[in-house]
Amino acid sequence: MTPGTRRAGRAGLGLVGVLVALIWIFPVYWMINSALLPDAVLQSARPTFLPFGGSWDNFTAVMSGGTFLPALGMSVLVAVAVVAFSLFFAFLAALAISRFRFRGRKSFVLAVLFVQMLPAEGLFIAQYKLMSSAGLLNTALGLSVLYIAAVVPFTIWMLRGFVAGIPADLEEAAMVDGLSRTQAFLRITFPLLAPGLVAAGVYAFLQSWNEFTIALVVLQDESARTLPLWLRGFVQASASRATDWGQVMAASTLVAVPVIVFFLIVQGRMTSGLVSGAVKG
CATH class of the missing domain: 4.10.280 (MYOD Basic-Helix-Loop-Helix Domain, subunit B)
Incomplete structure (x- = not known):
């Protein structure tokens, strides 16, 4: 050629x-x-x-309605809680099943896979009953709990691959140099996991930010709505009024802006962890 x-x-x-x-x-x-x-x-x-x-x-016109900022606050609060707690629980679980051998390990991995396979629609009634009995309907806490439960299984699988891809020999070499196991993990292994944590955080954020059906079940009060539910109010026109597609598109743009800002913040850190850890020769 x-x-x-x-x-x-x-x-x-x-x-x-x-x-x-x-x-x-x-x-x-x-x-x-x-x-x-x-x-x-x-x-x-x-x-x-x-x-x-x-x-x-x-x-x-969209902003003057007075409903955008409350919905934005609800979505941000839920998304932050889901990202933080999902990464915390999933990271500990991924670390345990990748680094340690314990009784019931395979059963735990299979349970995580089984939970991930369950259809979300089959859980709506049980989730509603649970949130109702706990008094968590129309609250950010109740919605966050359901989102975390839905996001954690797949996040564990994501982080498990990243943790398993980092050789344990790096920690052992650092321990030979005088570090404790905890210090070796925090200084050597943890920085190398940064890309995986960012990728898992992006997944958790998008799932919580864009989710509609669970929020529709749990948040029935007009004063407690996430942005997807708020956006539905512009699409559902009354019988006497046609849908104002200009306002629908403006509202959709406002919903997309925080996602763009989030990606601008994290995109530079997706690969930064690849060269953050080192072992003395």
């Missing part, structure tokens, strides 16, 4: 990658574009691809 042919092949692959990226990002662009256009323009037969003459009226 000549150099010219290789360059042409790379250029073709690059063009395909650009086309795939454009197809992938078009729904996001269309959401933001529609959020800046009045509903009359959106309802017209001719699509408008550029928001010339657009305004922030849809965002102003």
Whole structure:
């Protein structure tokens, strides 16, 4: 294969990658574009691809309702709790099943896999009864408990692979240099687990931020809603009023902004842990 042919092949692959990226990002662009256009323009037969003459009226109307900030606060509170506690419990469990041999280890691993296979819809009645008897309906605590229980099994499997991929010899070498087992783990192994912890945290965050059905079951009070439930209020139009798609797109954009900010914060740390630990030669 000549150099010219290789360059042409790379250029073709690059063009395909650009086309795939454009197809992938078009729904996001269309959401933001529609959020800046009045509903009359959106309802017209001719699509408008550029928001010339657009305004922030849809965002102003969405924010003026007084319901966005409470829903945002509920979603942030639940997401932070789910990420923190899911990583804590899943990390300890993954460390135990990867580093130690104990009675019932295989049964525990199979139980985690079995729980992950259960359909969420089959648990709704039991979850509602449990939260109702505990007085946790319409509360961030009750919703967080259910989310943590749903997220932890898969998070354990994610972190188990990361922990098992780090040789225990690194800790043993550090212990030869005079560190205790705890110090060797915290200084050598734990920094190397940073990419796995970040990946598991991203998964837990997205699951709690975007989840709709469990929240619909547990949060029945209009004053206690997460952002997905809040967004539903814009889609469900009354019989006498058509859906204002401009406001729907503006609300969808506001829901997506915290996710974008979260990824901007963590994307630089996805690989930082790969070179954070070292062993003296």
